[in-house]
Amino acid sequence: MKPFNFLALLLFIAGLGWVLTLSEGTVRQIQKTYYLAISPIISKGGKTEQFAKEFLNEVEHSADLKKKLEQSNRERDRFKLIASQVRHLEDENNELRAALNFKKQTEFDVIPAKVIRKQPLQWGKTIEIDRGTENGFGVSLCVLAANGGLVGRLHQPGDQVSSILLVTDEGSQVSARVEDTSEVGLVTGRRTNYGEAPKLRLRYLSKNASIRKGMKVYTDGRGKLFPADIPIGTIEDFESGPVHGEAEITPSVDFSNLKTVFVITNQPHD
Amino acid sequence: MLAYPISLIGILLLSCLLQQFIPAITAWYDARILILPLVVLCGSSTVSAAGMLALTFLGGFLWDAQNLIISELGDRQIYHTASDSLQFGYSIILYALMGFLMQGIRPLFQQGKWYLSVTFAGVAIFLYLFIEHLMRSFMTAEFSLKGGTLEQIGATTLLTTMLSPLVFWILFKVANLCGHPIDYRD
Numbered sequence: 511m512k513p514f515n516f517l518a519l520l521l522f523i524a525g526l527g528w529v530l531t532l533s534e535g536t537v538r539q540i541q542k543t544y545y546l547a548i549s550p551i552i553s554k555g556g557k558t559e560q561f562a563k564e565f566l567n568e569v570e571h572s573a574d575l576k577k578k579l580e581q582s583n584r585e586r587d588r589f590k591l592i593a594s595q596v597r598h599l600e601d602e603n604n605e606l607r608a609a610l611n612f613k614k615q616t617e618f619d620v621i622p623a624k625v626i627r628k629q630p631l632q633w634g635k636t637i638e639i640d641r642g643t644e645n646g647f648g649v650s651l652c653v654l655a656a657n658g659g660l661v662g663r664l665h666q667p668g669d670q671v672s673s674i675l676l677v678t679d680e681g682s683q684v685s686a687r688v689e690d691t692s693e694v695g696l697v698t699g700r701r702t703n704y705g706e707a708p709k710l711r712l713r714y715l716s717k718n719a720s721i722r723k724g725m726k727v728y729t730d731g732r733g734k735l736f737p738a739d740i741p742i743g744t745i746e747d748f749e750s751g752p753v754h755g756e757a758e759i760t761p762s763v764d765f766s767n768l769k770t771v772f773v774i775t776n777q778p779h780d
Numbered sequence: 781m782l783a784y785p786i787s788l789i790g791i792l793l794l795s796c797l798l799q800q801f802i803p804a805i806t807a808w809y810d811a812r813i814l815i816l817p818l819v820v821l822c823g824s825s826t827v828s829a830a831g832m833l834a835l836t837f838l839g840g841f842l843w844d845a846q847n848l849i850i851s852e853l854g855d856r857q858i859y860h861t862a863s864d865s866l867q868f869g870y871s872i873i874l875y876a877l878m879g880f881l882m883q884g885i886r887p888l889f890q891q892g893k894w895y896l897s898v899t900f901a902g903v904a905i906f907l908y909l910f911i912e913h914l915m916r917s918f919m920t921a922e923f924s925l926k927g928g929t930l931e932q933i934g935a936t937t938l939l940t941t942m943l944s945p946l947v948f949w950i951l952f953k954v955a956n957l958c959g960h961p962i963d964y965r966d
Contacts, residue, residue, distance in 0.1 A: 518830030525837055529869035537850045537868045544845040650852050681849040681865040685858045704809050704928030733858030
C-alpha cells in the first residue's frame with residue numbers, strides 16, 4: 511500500500527470515529543442545518559412527486575377509459591366522468607368540513623397544514639407540510655389528523671416547510687396508556703412489508719396485563735412530548751414476554767390518505 | 781490535478797439535490813432511483829483509493845444527514861430507551877465497503893468492459909440495501925424477508941442499475957475534460 515493511501519485510510523478511520531461518536535444534539539444540529547439549506551427545493555420536489563403521481567394516475571385512468579369505451583357509448587362515459595368529479599368534490603368537501611369541524615372542536619390551538627410531500631425513504635416514510643418556522647413552528651410540536659388521531663411530531667422545521675416524524679416510524683416513541691386499565695408503555699413504529707398497512711408496537715406493558723383486542727390506546731401526557739388523551743390506535747394483539755408484555759396496535763389515522771394535518775401550538779406539558 | 785475531484789464533489793452535491801426530485805414508484809414496490817449512492821459507487825471506480833475514501837465519507841455523511849431520523853427524546857425517566865434508529869455515520873461504512881468493491885473492478889474500465897462495471901454497480905447497490913436491511917433488522921430485533929422486502933430491494937436495484945451507464949458516461953466525459961486519467965495501478 512502506498513504511504514499516501516495509508517495516510518488516507520488513517521484519516522478516514524479518524525473521521526469515521528468522529529462521526530460515529532457525535533452526540534444526538536450535534537447530529538440534530540447538522541440535520542437542521544442541512545434541512546434549512548435544502549428546504550427551498552423540497553417544495554419543488556413535492557411538486558415533482560405530485561406530477562409523477564398524477565401522470566401515473568392518468569396512465570392508469572386512460573387504460574380504464576379505453577376499456578369502458580369499448581363497452582359503452584360516449585354519452586354514458588361522459589355522465590360517468592361527471593359523476594366521478596362530483597364524488598371527488600364531495601369527498602374534498604367532506605374532508606374540508608371535517609378539518610373545519612376539528613379546528614372548531616379541538617381543545618388545542620392548532621394550525622392546519624397541507625401535506626405537500628410524502629418523502630420516499632427506502633425503509634420508511636416521512637411527510638412534509640407547507641408550514642414552518644415562519645408560522646411559529648418549532649421542533650417536536652405535536653401533529654394531529656382531522657379525526658383527532660396522532661400523526662406524529664414536527665421533526666425538522668424549515669422556513670416554509672416542515673418534516674414530520676410519523677408515529678409509524680421506527681424512530682418514533684410515544685408514552686401511552688391503554689383505556690380502562692392502569693397499563694402504560696411506549697408506542698413505537700413497526701416496519702412492515704411492502705403493501706401492508708402500518709402497525710405500531712406498545713412495549714413495556716406488564717407481562718400479565720389484561721389487555722384485549724379492540725381496546726383503545728391514548729397518549730398519557732408523560733415525558734413532555736405529547737399532550738394527554740390523544741387517540742393513537744386500537745389494540746390488535748397482545749403477547750406476554752418473559753419480562754414485559756407487548757401489544758400490536760392499528761393506528762387511528764389512515765396515513766395513506768393524509769392530506770391535511772393540524773399542528774398543536776399550545777402544547778401543555780406535565 | 782484537482783479539477784476532477786472538485787467536479788466529482790460538485791456532481792455528488794448535485795445528485796444530493798436531484799434525489800429530492802425523484803419520487804418512489806408506489807405501484808412497484810416503492811422502488812426508487814438511488815442517485816446519490818450510485819454517484820458514490822460509480823465515482824469510486826474512477827478515482828484512487830484515497831479519493832474513494834474521501835468520496836464515500838462525504839457521500840455517507842450527506843446521505844445520513846438527509847435520511848436518518850434522529851428524534852428528540854423527551855423526559856429520560858419516561859423515554860428510557862434509545863430509539864431504534866441506526867447510528868449517524870453508518871452509511872459511511874457501507875459506502876466504503878461498496879467503494880472497495882468498485883475499486884476492484886477498475887481494471888475492467890481500461891479493457892472497455894463497461895457492461896461488467898454496470899453489473900458490478902448493480903451488485904454493489906443490492907448488497908448495500910441488503911446489508912442496510914440486516915442492520916435495521918438487528919436494531920429492531922425483527923428480521924423478515926417475506927412479503928416483498930426482497931422484491932423492494934430488487935426493484936430499487938434494477939431501477940438504479942439502469943441509470944448507471946449514464947452516470948458512468950457522465951463521469952468519463954468529465955474525467956476526459958479534466959484530463960484525469962483513470963489509472964488502477966495505485
